[in-house]
Amino acid sequence: MEHIRKLAELAKKASGALSELSSDKKNEILLSIADALEENRESILRQNAVDMEEAKSRHMTAALLDRLMLNEKRIHAMAAGMRKLAALDDPIGKVIGGGTAACGIKIIKKRVPLGVVGLIYEARPNVTADAIGVCLKTGNAVVLKGGSEAVHSNREIARISVRAGEKAGLPAGAIAMIGDTTREAGTYMMQLREYIDVLIPRGREGLIQAVVKNSTIPVIETGAGNCHVFVDASADPDMAAAIVINAKTSRPSVCNAIENLLVHKDIAPTFMPRILAELKQHGVEVRGCERTRAYGDVTPVTEEDFYTEFLDYIIAVKIVDSVEEAVRHINKYGTKHSEAIVTSSFSNAAYFERAVDAAAVYVNASTRFTDGEVFGLGAEIGISTQKLHARGPMGLEEMTSYKYIVEGNGQIR
Amino acid sequence: MEHIRKLAELAKKASGALSELSSDKKNEILLSIADALEENRESILRQNAVDMEEAKSRHMTAALLDRLMLNEKRIHAMAAGMRKLAALDDPIGKVIGGGTAACGIKIIKKRVPLGVVGLIYEARPNVTADAIGVCLKTGNAVVLKGGSEAVHSNREIARISVRAGEKAGLPAGAIAMIGDTTREAGTYMMQLREYIDVLIPRGREGLIQAVVKNSTIPVIETGAGNCHVFVDASADPDMAAAIVINAKTSRPSVCNAIENLLVHKDIAPTFMPRILAELKQHGVEVRGCERTRAYGDVTPVTEEDFYTEFLDYIIAVKIVDSVEEAVRHINKYGTKHSEAIVTSSFSNAAYFERAVDAAAVYVNASTRFTDGEVFGLGAEIGISTQKLHARGPMGLEEMTSYKYIVEGNGQIR
Numbered sequence: 053m054e055h056i057r058k059l060a061e062l063a064k065k066a067s068g069a070l071s072e073l074s075s076d077k078k079n080e081i082l083l084s085i086a087d088a089l090e091e092n093r094e095s096i097l098r099q100n101a102v103d104m105e106e107a108k109s110r111h112m113t114a115a116l117l118d119r120l121m122l123n124e125k126r127i128h129a130m131a132a133g134m135r136k137l138a139a140l141d142d143p144i145g146k147v148i149g150g151g152t153a154a155c156g157i158k159i160i161k162k163r164v165p166l167g168v169v170g171l172i173y174e175a176r177p178n179v180t181a182d183a184i185g186v187c188l189k190t191g192n193a194v195v196l197k198g199g200s201e202a203v204h205s206n207r208e209i210a211r212i213s214v215r216a217g218e219k220a221g222l223p224a225g226a227i228a229m230i231g232d233t234t235r236e237a238g239t240y241m242m243q244l245r246e247y248i249d250v251l252i253p254r255g256r257e258g259l260i261q262a263v264v265k266n267s268t269i270p271v272i273e274t275g276a277g278n279c280h281v282f283v284d285a286s287a288d289p290d291m292a293a294a295i296v297i298n299a300k301t302s303r304p305s306v307c308n309a310i311e312n313l314l315v316h317k318d319i320a321p322t323f324m325p326r327i328l329a330e331l332k333q334h335g336v337e338v339r340g341c342e343r344t345r346a347y348g349d350v351t352p353v354t355e356e357d358f359y360t361e362f363l364d365y366i367i368a369v370k371i372v373d374s375v376e377e378a379v380r381h382i383n384k385y386g387t388k389h390s391e392a393i394v395t396s397s398f399s400n401a402a403y404f405e406r407a408v409d410a411a412a413v414y415v416n417a418s419t420r421f422t423d424g425e426v427f428g429l430g431a432e433i434g435i436s437t438q439k440l441h442a443r444g445p446m447g448l449e450e451m452t453s454y455k456y457i458v459e460g461n462g463q464i465r
Numbered sequence: 466m467e468h469i470r471k472l473a474e475l476a477k478k479a480s481g482a483l484s485e486l487s488s489d490k491k492n493e494i495l496l497s498i499a500d501a502l503e504e505n506r507e508s509i510l511r512q513n514a515v516d517m518e519e520a521k522s523r524h525m526t527a528a529l530l531d532r533l534m535l536n537e538k539r540i541h542a543m544a545a546g547m548r549k550l551a552a553l554d555d556p557i558g559k560v561i562g563g564g565t566a567a568c569g570i571k572i573i574k575k576r577v578p579l580g581v582v583g584l585i586y587e588a589r590p591n592v593t594a595d596a597i598g599v600c601l602k603t604g605n606a607v608v609l610k611g612g613s614e615a616v617h618s619n620r621e622i623a624r625i626s627v628r629a630g631e632k633a634g635l636p637a638g639a640i641a642m643i644g645d646t647t648r649e650a651g652t653y654m655m656q657l658r659e660y661i662d663v664l665i666p667r668g669r670e671g672l673i674q675a676v677v678k679n680s681t682i683p684v685i686e687t688g689a690g691n692c693h694v695f696v697d698a699s700a701d702p703d704m705a706a707a708i709v710i711n712a713k714t715s716r717p718s719v720c721n722a723i724e725n726l727l728v729h730k731d732i733a734p735t736f737m738p739r740i741l742a743e744l745k746q747h748g749v750e751v752r753g754c755e756r757t758r759a760y761g762d763v764t765p766v767t768e769e770d771f772y773t774e775f776l777d778y779i780i781a782v783k784i785v786d787s788v789e790e791a792v793r794h795i796n797k798y799g800t801k802h803s804e805a806i807v808t809s810s811f812s813n814a815a816y817f818e819r820a821v822d823a824a825a826v827y828v829n830a831s832t833r834f835t836d837g838e839v840f841g842l843g844a845e846i847g848i849s850t851q852k853l854h855a856r857g858p859m860g861l862e863e864m865t866s867y868k869y870i871v872e873g874n875g876q877i878r
Contacts, residue, residue: 068820072819151841153834153839153840153841155834155839157830157834157839159840159841166852166853167822167852245677249852249853250852250853264658264681265681268677268678270683270684270686270851270852270853271683272853273683288875291874291875294875294877295875295877298877298878299877302877302878401872405870406485407481409580410868411868411869412868412869412870412871413868413869413870413871414871414872414873415870415871415872415873416872416873416874416875416876417570417871417872417873417874417875417876417877418876418877418878420877420878421566421568421570421871421876421878422869422871426566426568426570426572427566427572427869428564428566428572438683439579439580439662439663439683439866440579440662440663440683440685440853440854440866441853441854443866443867443868443869444868444869453852453853453856454856455823455824455825455826455856455857456824456825456826456835456840456856456857457818457825457826457828458825458826458827458828458830458834458835459814459827459828459829459830460827460828460829460830461704461829461830462701462704462707462708462829462830463829463830463831463834464707464708464711464712464715464830464831464833465711465715465831465833465834
């Protein structure tokens with residue numbers, strides 16, 4: 053554990069130097085890392101193969117294997133992500149407010165880095181590269197703790213990034229990868245308030261809740277997406293079916309995929325048989341409420357299912373009596389991530405937008421759009437499901453803080 | 466404890482209705498509360514007298530008694546604060562971003578309330594009125610837990626606010642005052658994640674650290690102000706002395722008062738005798754480093770003193786060799802609140818501004834200016850010393866979150 057403290061302490065030291073690097077220097081570092089990731093793609097793929105083999109021997113689901121797997125295309129995507137970051141505006145140092153107070157002091161509100169960002173995450177090794185890129189661009193040092201399932205891939209990506217970064221002028225210690233993937237190492241890391249300014253967990257609900265409960269470092273909750281589509285009585289059935297199938301099956305392992313379908317009782321007699329058939333065609337297991345089960349051969353749904361982020365080809369289905377009931381259900385079981393209504397009713401759309409408590413509320417579109425890229429943030433380090441600091445996709449600005457600079461000529465109060 | 470859970474649950478319910486009140490209705494409620502506080506000033510003063518008597522019998526310091534004491538003027542100031550809030554712009558519902566994505570979906574980023582704000586605070590009973598005002602203005606329900614020393618004053622202010630507010634249309638349960646002032650009640654409250662969205666501790670370092678360590682609700686750290694003035698070699702001695710005396714003695718019990726003086730060794734021979742004399746004149750006890758003690762009859766300072774927010778007529782003094790040493794000292798012992806340099810050197814000023822990690826960094830002005838009013842926020846619910854969400858004085862916008870509304874006509878991804 054002393055080793056983890058040492059890494060965090062070095063990251064804190066590096067963050068001072070890092071916060072003073074020019075935008076050009078930071079971009080040069082990002083471009084060097086991008087090149088290095090591509091040049092070393094074979095060694096990354098070799099390490100990923102080790103992880104994949106172990107994962108298969110542990111019988112991981114196909115959805116989880118998909119999250120873990122790297123290929124040439126995905127490595128190019130990581131490198132392209134770094135290059136894209138280099139091309140974006142640097143938020144650090146921007147003056148975002150201020151003025152001259154009555155007594156004559158000048159106040160300048162200025163964006164500064166957060167300092168040291170800690171990331172505890174699972175599975176997807178491309179998160180390692182994304183996190184390094186976003187943190188360096190915003191002048192933050194980063195302490196990474198990936199999951200055991202991706203340990204070989206993560207270490208290799210970090211090792212390559214450190215080497216290429218430092219050659220281009222990155223302060224030593226600014227990128228730290230914790231080798232110890234045990235839960236104890238994570239719990240220890242969560243107490244290092246002295247060195248780590250913000251902790252971002254990315255992964256499944258269990259991981260995120262453990263971080264929220266145990267961390268004394270301020271946390272940004274991310275990612276757990278127990279999302280719903282509600283098909284209202286007045287929905288266009290073709291549109292509703294297309295949205296449900298897209299939101300459930302286009303990539304079930306990601307957080308903006310849906311896990312639940314709510315259907316208004318008045319449209320159920322025509323819509324339910326059709327959507328059950330389409331879901332079956334797409335290989336989705338349906339777990340339904342009693343009324344749903346009247347429409348087909350459906351497993352009974354449990355209370356537990358309504359709380360579960362399946363991240364798989366499984367969906368919980370419930371027939372509701374009203375838009376109000378749908379909203380109550382969503383606010384009770386959802387994780388405040390992305391929630392959709394399909395409706396032709398202006399007033400029901402407005403009510404749903406207002407009453408659903410979530411980062412992104414959709415009318416007549418798929419929840420799959422919740423994404424930093426689509427929302428115009430240019431980059432994304434995760435999707436916040438809390439209300440403090442950042443909500444929804446987090447890009448560069450969300451990885452900054454600010455400070456007030458006050459200049460006078462002797463003013464006292 | 467069941468009683469506390471019930472209050473929080475009711476506040477959560479009320480927050481839904483509260484978030485939908487019009488700006489006019491919220492202002493009407495604030496004005497009604499302002500009138501009621503003034504009309505009932507005698508009963509508030511009677512309850513405050515009970516608190517004051519108990520405090521005196523427990524031999525509280527003069528500084529703490531000053532924080533606790535209410536008089537007609539302070540009650541008028543509470544009411545004036547409410548009226549001022551009513552006159553301010555309502556941040557809720559403001560569109561703060563958005564656009565149309567390539568696929569045609571319309572994205573609207575909109576300010577929304579945080580939901581339920583929990584406040585755990587000590588001493589000053591006017592915080593009760595301030596917190597109620599700021600929370601209602603921003604559409605948030607509020608759960609208050611004041612300290613035992615102000616329990617009679619706090620209960621009376623809350624009781625009057627609830628009665629007047631509800632008469633004007635405030636949803637029942639939107640203002641909750643926890644009667645139980647024990648530490649256990651506070652710890653229990655910190656676990657009510659289901660109902661409370663944000664927890665703001667206000668008070669001394671010990672209270673704030675207890676909340677940070679034990680809360681599973683996201684916390685905004687506030688207020689602990691272990692602040693410094695650094696008198697550089699090139700400082701104008703008159704300006705430096707005026708700033709030190711003002712920052713230390715104009716109101717020692719508040720968080721933007723200084724607790725420490727750092728003096729550059731080159732100016733010490735002339736500046737130190739003078740400032741020691743002035744501090745003595747103002748009744749300030751000096752605890753100094755060995756080099757400081759060469760200049761007068763000064764108590765030896767301890768490591769512990771450098772970490773302490775005295776909130777009293779006590780100051781820790783240290784002679785340093787350079788601006789770099791001053792910055793290192795501040796970043797080690799400070800609480801990231803307000804830090805000042807007095808200097809004639811442009812480059813030392815720039816270095817200090819950049820390198821000191823604090824919410825407000827001052828050049829040639831008193832730290833006492835760190836205040837929502839002075840910084841143009843119109844209102845203040847506390848001063849954040851963390852980097853997440855809000856830093857420095859928190860006004861209305863800092864008490865909000867946002868949500869993304871996405872409207873389409875069937876887009877899928």
